[in-house]
Structure formats: C-alpha cells, structure tokens
Amino acid sequence: MRIVVTGGFGFLGRQVGDRLLATRTFRGVPIDRLVLADRIVPSGAGAVSDPLVEVVRGDLTDRLDEVFAEPVDVLVHLAAAVSAECEADFDLGMGANLDTTRALLEAARAQSAAGGPVPLLVFSSSVAVYGSDPALPLPPVVSESTLPTPRSSYGIQKLVCEHLIADYTRRGFVDGRVARLMTVSVRPGKPNAAASGFLSGIIREPLAGLPAICPVRPDLRVALASPRRTVEAILRIAEAERGTGRGRFDGGLPVNLPALTVSVAEMLATLRQVAGDAVADLVTVAPDPAVEALVGSWPAAFDHTRAAALGLAPDPSFASVVRDYLADHPDAVLADPTLGERQPGRGRWND
Structure with a gap:
C-alpha cells in the first residue's frame, strides 16, 4: 500500500500524514510507503525521519515521475493556492490549482492504463464553489444538490477540478472522492493568504497576546470546522468503501463536510468567555469591503445528510473548537495575558 499526500x-497535510503514521494502516492494510509531496519541506519536520516516509520536494508538476515512480494506491490531493492568492494572481491560481490537478489526474490515468492500480483519489475542494449570484440567490440551507455559482477565481478553479475528477472517475481512470471543506478554524501557526484567514486570526493571535483585525461586520454568519473534524472527515471519505448504505461512498457527488454555523460576534463572545476581557479586547473590528464581499458570498448553513451517512458530524460548539486549540497548541498560547509573554503551564483559562 503506497499512499501519496500532496x-x-x-x-492539513501534516495532520493527515501524522494520522496515517499513527495507525500505519489504510482500510486495515499495512501502509508500505507514505509519500509526502510539497514545494517546501520545513527543517526539523518530524515525519521525515520515519522509515515509512518518502519525501518529494519541489513543484508537483515537475515531480510527477518521482511521485509515480512506484504504483500509487491512494492519493490525497491537498496542495493548492488559497483564495486571496488566486484573486491577487490569476495565473498562480490557474497553475497551482487547475493545471496541477489536471497533470496529477493524467499521471493517475497513465498508471491505470499501463495495467497498474486505479488510484483512489481524495480531492480537497471548498465551500467557495458556492456563491450568491444576483440571478440565482443561494437557498437558506445549502446541500450538494444546490447549484454552485462561485464568486471567486479560487472557487471556479475548485469547481472545474471537481468536474474533471467526476469524469475521470466515470471513465474508470481514478476512484475519485471530493470533500468540500468548510473554513478551518482555529488554524495554528502564521497567518496565510486565505481570505478567510481572519477566522483563525481573531482567536489565535489574541490567545498569543497579539492584536488582531476583524475585517468583517460581527453579524456575518460563517460555516466552520475544526482541524480535528476536518482531518477526520478527509480520512473517513478516503477509507469509505464504494456502494450504497451507511458508511459507504455512493455515487459521484462531492460531500459537503459538516459545518458549525456561527456568527463572528459569537466567535468573539466565546473568546471573551474562555480567555477573558484582556484577550478579547485585542481584537479590533475594521471592515474591509473586499474581504467581506468574498467571504460573505459563501453559504453559512448546510444540510449534513450526505456527510452524516458517512458517520460525520459538525463540531458541537465554537467553545469546543477553542478548547481543542488550547489543548493541541499550548505553546502558542499566552497562559496569562497580563504577563506579556508566553508562560506555558501558568495562568488559567475559563471553562
């Protein structure tokens, strides 16, 4: 069993890789090789030292011969340029998202045409495939049967890739599954170029004792999923057997991952409840019309029927999302905001 994670x-790629390394099996079959492919490999990456891991560095389209040097059984395609990057640089988005995915599909097709295994491919799409078109507004609750009308280059690129994967699957070139990810919050680490990045930043930065800007009106409602639930869903979709019935992946439709619907005001109120006034007051609301227009075009409420059939559920509350972040990233949190520096193990957060 050879698994590739782009x-x-x-x-997300690190977390998917860590889960696979922890179990060392896929559908009960031992993993012989886990290939982690990325443009940049950070120094000190722990997974690199695992004997099960093979690292492919560089632009994916230039490394496909390396990726497919041996048969690929499972391909989890997470590599992408994010939303705001794609709006700022059209060619970047088309190259990183559309051209790379097409090249990957062609390499998978060549493998199966040469008598190799038909790769199981999981593609991370996005809630950004939806948008409220003036001629066709979104319904109050969105499902997989809702017509996608993206309002961003990123959303268009993801939607085109979804259709390509559906056709390659119909033709038997791959066994494709599409997971439409909600905005993942709270992400650790440095801010990224996603338009929705502030939905992590308004929690992550204050918890670290840093100021943060909220670029949307507080009453904006958004659809979120924690990192834990998102990674769980990606792997569940990957491991599900084909067919009808609960726990199986049926048909070719994408799966909208379960979403927790919450307003930005509720997120900030949760931060205040969990961490106190000194932390919450580090957030300044300063609406940015461009960010608000893009993020506000995405739906906030979803029908979870298809995801629930796979055994998936949304986070129970935003407070649970914040508590998960505190538990998973204690070194990124200022234990007592009045101390002015990170003090792991000191101070106390409110329950």
Whole structure:
C-alpha cells in the first residue's frame, strides 16, 4: 500500500500524514510507503525521519515521475493556492490549482492504463464553489444538490477540478472522492493568504497576546470546522468503501463536510468567555469591503445528510473548537495575558 499526500507539509497535510503514521494502516492494510509531496519541506519536520516516509520536494508538476515512480494506491490531493492568492494572481491560481490537478489526474490515468492500480483519489475542494449570484440567490440551507455559482477565481478553479475528477472517475481512470471543506478554524501557526484567514486570526493571535483585525461586520454568519473534524472527515471519505448504505461512498457527488454555523460576534463572545476581557479586547473590528464581499458570498448553513451517512458530524460548539486549540497548541498560547509573554503551564483559562 503506497499512499501519496500532496501538500504533505502544509497544515492539513501534516495532520493527515501524522494520522496515517499513527495507525500505519489504510482500510486495515499495512501502509508500505507514505509519500509526502510539497514545494517546501520545513527543517526539523518530524515525519521525515520515519522509515515509512518518502519525501518529494519541489513543484508537483515537475515531480510527477518521482511521485509515480512506484504504483500509487491512494492519493490525497491537498496542495493548492488559497483564495486571496488566486484573486491577487490569476495565473498562480490557474497553475497551482487547475493545471496541477489536471497533470496529477493524467499521471493517475497513465498508471491505470499501463495495467497498474486505479488510484483512489481524495480531492480537497471548498465551500467557495458556492456563491450568491444576483440571478440565482443561494437557498437558506445549502446541500450538494444546490447549484454552485462561485464568486471567486479560487472557487471556479475548485469547481472545474471537481468536474474533471467526476469524469475521470466515470471513465474508470481514478476512484475519485471530493470533500468540500468548510473554513478551518482555529488554524495554528502564521497567518496565510486565505481570505478567510481572519477566522483563525481573531482567536489565535489574541490567545498569543497579539492584536488582531476583524475585517468583517460581527453579524456575518460563517460555516466552520475544526482541524480535528476536518482531518477526520478527509480520512473517513478516503477509507469509505464504494456502494450504497451507511458508511459507504455512493455515487459521484462531492460531500459537503459538516459545518458549525456561527456568527463572528459569537466567535468573539466565546473568546471573551474562555480567555477573558484582556484577550478579547485585542481584537479590533475594521471592515474591509473586499474581504467581506468574498467571504460573505459563501453559504453559512448546510444540510449534513450526505456527510452524516458517512458517520460525520459538525463540531458541537465554537467553545469546543477553542478548547481543542488550547489543548493541541499550548505553546502558542499566552497562559496569562497580563504577563506579556508566553508562560506555558501558568495562568488559567475559563471553562
């Protein structure tokens, strides 16, 4: 069993890789090789030292011969340019998201045409495939049967890739599964170029004792999923057997991952409840029309029927999301905001 994770050293890629290394099996079959492919491999990356891991560095389109040097059984495609990057640089988005995915699909097709295994491919799409078109507003609750009308280059690129994967699957070139990710919050680490990045930043930065800007009106409602739930869903979709019935991946439709619907005001109120006034007051609301227009075009409420059939559920509350972040990243949190520096193990957060 040889599994490839593209974007393997990105935020989600690292977590998917860590889960696979922890179990060392896929559908009960031992993993012989876990290939982590990424443009940049950070120094000191722990997974690199594991004998099960093979690292492929560089632009994916230039490294496909290396990726497919041996048969690929499972391919988890997480590598992508993010939303605001794609709006700022059209060619970057088209190259990183559309052209790279097409090249990956062609390499998978060549493998199966040569008598190799038909790769199981999981593609991380996005809630950004939806948008409220003036001629066709979104319904109050969105499902997989809702017509996607993206309002961003990123959303268009993801939607085109979804259709390509559906056709390659129909033709038998791959066994494709598409997971439409909600905005993942709270992401650790440095801010990224995603338009939705502030939905992590308004929690992550204050918890670290740093100021943060909220670029949207507080009453804006958004659809979120924690890192834990997102990684769980990606792997559940990957491991699900084909067919009808609960726990199986049926048909070719994408799966909208379960979403917790919450307003930005509720997120900030949760931060105040969990961490106190001194932390919450580090957030300044300063609406940015461009960010608000882009993020505000995405739906906030979803029908979870298809995801629930796979055994997936949304986070129970935003307070649970914040508590997970505190538990998973204690070194990124200022234990007592009045101390002015990180003090792991000191101070106390409110329950």
